[in-house]
Amino acid sequence: MSEPVILAIANQKGGVGKTTTAVNLGAALARKGKKTLIIDSDPQGNASTGLGIAADEREANLYAVLAGTTEASAAIRPTSQADLYILPANQDLAAMEIELVDAEARQFSFRDRLKDAAQDFDVVLIDCPPALGLLTLNGLAWADRVLVPLQAEFFALEGLAFLLRTLDRVKRGSNASLQLLGVVLTMYDGRNRLAQQVESDVRTHLRGRVFKTKIPRNVRLSEAPSHAQPIFDYDERSSGALAYAALSDEIATSLGL
Numbered sequence: 001m002s003e004p005v006i007l008a009i010a011n012q013k014g015g016v017g018k019t020t021t022a023v024n025l026g027a028a029l030a031r032k033g034k035k036t037l038i039i040d041s042d043p044q045g046n047a048s049t050g051l052g053i054a055a056d057e058r059e060a061n062l063y064a065v066l067a068g069t070t071e072a073s074a075a076i077r078p079t080s081q082a083d084l085y086i087l088p089a090n091q092d093l094a095a096m097e098i099e100l101v102d103a104e105a106r107q108f109s110f111r112d113r114l115k116d117a118a119q120d121f122d123v124v125l126i127d128c129p130p131a132l133g134l135l136t137l138n139g140l141a142w143a144d145r146v147l148v149p150l151q152a153e154f155f156a157l158e159g160l161a162f163l164l165r166t167l168d169r170v171k172r173g174s175n176a177s178l179q180l181l182g183v184v185l186t187m188y189d190g191r192n193r194l195a196q197q198v199e200s201d202v203r204t205h206l207r208g209r210v211f212k213t214k215i216p217r218n219v220r221l222s223e224a225p226s227h228a229q230p231i232f233d234y235d236e237r238s239s240g241a242l243a244y245a246a247l248s249d250e251i252a253t254s255l256g257l
């Protein structure tokens, strides 16, 4: 088997669709037969919950793996979707932001603890927390590519510029091979003039690195996690499902999967 593609899904801004993208892009890639692992690297544990791993069923979690008390392979769980697996997180992980500070090679804990288990997969998606702290920096230090979900609203461009500067810093520091895979517009409402303006600015600014597919605002996408299902199981015909399927096509092509 060839090396897995490690894709970090990152944006320091909260609530822009990182987790929704990790879960549903992951499910879409799995439906194409790509063995996919989602690493929940957010102490909020939203991806774990959204994929049906209850909070009291996460003794084997990312914190325990990073702390060295659990093997990564023992913490990885199957989901209701064939070929889709998750390494869950819980609030314990919040401590890692602090503990990692003292650890040697503190940016490389993810890579060092997870790379062997990752070999079983075609794709690894890292659902990053809404901050540029050590958890996200660990994701970026290990990743080959970064996918940035962006909500087309007033402060989006400032936030994006800051994130791009951070990616440059990581490239010069811990991970020279890191590349921006692209930006995906999320919760997009085409009737909103500001959203159209932000879209046009982002496309001009990041020529060719904004996916054609936009994820529309779709209530079915926000309902699916409470049923512990990816959108394809919850409502395969919804605009959200169609959009994530189209995004997965673009991404699979761009990654050569």
Ligand SMILES: Nc1ncnc2c1ncn2[C@@H]1O[C@H](COP(=O)(O)OP(=O)(O)OP(=O)(O)O)[C@@H](O)[C@H]1O
Pocket (backbone or CB within 6 Å): 013, 014, 015, 016, 017, 018, 019, 020, 021, 042, 044, 046, 128, 129, 130, 186, 187, 188, 215, 216, 217, 218, 219, 221, 222, 223, 240
């Ligand atoms: N396309 C969409 N249409 C409607 N609701 C959406 C869409 N994408 C995400 N949501 C909802 O918006 C909220 C934030 O989404 P999500 O949790 O994916 O963002 P996030 O960036 O992971 O947040 P955080 O920064 O807290 O981790 C959630 O309630 C989610 O269900």
Ligand SMILES: [Mg+2]
Pocket (backbone or CB within 6 Å): 018, 019, 020, 042, 046, 127, 128, 129
């Ligand atoms: Mg999230």
